[in-house]
Amino acid sequence: MSSDAADLASLAMLLADETRAAMCLALLDGRAWTAGELAAHAGVARSTATEHLDRLVGGGLLAEERQGRHRYVRLADASVAHLIEDLSARLPPRPPAPRNLRQATAAAAMKRARTCYDHLAGELGVAVADAMTARGLLNQRSGFALTDAGLAWLTAEAGVDAARLQGRRRPLARGCLDWTERRPHLAGVAGAQLCARFLERRWVVRIGSTRAVKVTPEGRSGLRALLGID
Template sequence: MSRRRDPVAPGLAALAGMIADETRADFLLALLDGRAWTAGELARHAGVAPSTASEHLGRLVAGGLLAEERQGRHRYVRLADSRVAQLVEDLAARVAPAAGRPRSLREAGAGSAMARGRTCYDHLAGRLGIALTDALTRRGLLRQDTGFALTDAGLRWFDTAGIPLDRTGRRPLSRACLDWTERRPHLAGTAGAALCRHALDARWCVRIGSERAVSVTPEGERAFAELLGVEPAALR
């Protein structure tokens, strides 16, 4: 007896096939920094030939996971939208980091910096992201017991802190994103993106190295202590 196939099955299989390649997965993870990369930059990052990178990127663009932009002679790619970022984040959070010792001091340092603080597409993650999420929760600005939602006090806090929230789009105002190093949820969504953007613009946080790692500046330590009562030691 034949069974009627779910019409979503072919699309799901095609999507899984696009991600089921180590080089393409590496590209998607690199692009979680929220920036646009050139094909050459991604090729060097993944350690593959430019022609190989172009072939993989063409497949990801055709499949709707990446968006392509051209500026002069340069071709840039980025994640298509926040939904793609959420998909990659959620899948990455369910895969344990590779076991074993780092192969070099540089690799060990990069891994430590990423665990301490990083951008996760357009919001803050790592111990930094968890510390800020916990502080928002302790102060009654964010509720995690009935979903993951900003309270009225939380909305006022963002306004008082001078961090505007765009509430006109379809993106959730706040969303839990499972942190792949801390194994706990940090703040994502419109609020998470606004907090991250403001922290970088105000230089409370700065990007370090070529990865997604960020560090908190002395100005940031003071700001997070004043606004959320976060101890500077929790941000280092």
């Protein structure tokens, strides 16, 4: 057996555990969580969570930093977020399980609009990508790339600082298969900066401590003016 095959099997084993998978999915919000927060989220003891987190950090999927007595962990980088979101999008659709009103409301909010690490996903993320494509700002026919007009629009109309788009090893634009819509939304540096601008302008705001976001009244007006999204 080749070393590459063994390494790939080891990587797969990191996610082949429901507790570790739940932690990685939670960290798709792009923020750093404490071990205690992840333990509560996954429904396991703090000591159990620590063991799982040590494996994920050791396997390169998570990065950690310490502040005083607190240990914070986050996804190692955007490529890990893409891997997890891409795997989630390949899960077979399931019929909706019986839920109480609170769970149904939370699921509907996640489907409408959420963050995928540092860019927009859900119906809103796909709508942004579709609107940019319809206006000739984004090319989805051959790969997933900003057009020249799209690059100019991003700085002149969307208000993204041009300096934030340069000198990055990460792709400028990349399609990320949306796990609820089964269609791509905009990721990469452009997707991250566009999401950051929407949050800065409070066109979208986070819903509690989840990945879900909602469009504000200012956001509805802004998105309609910027991209014709109703």
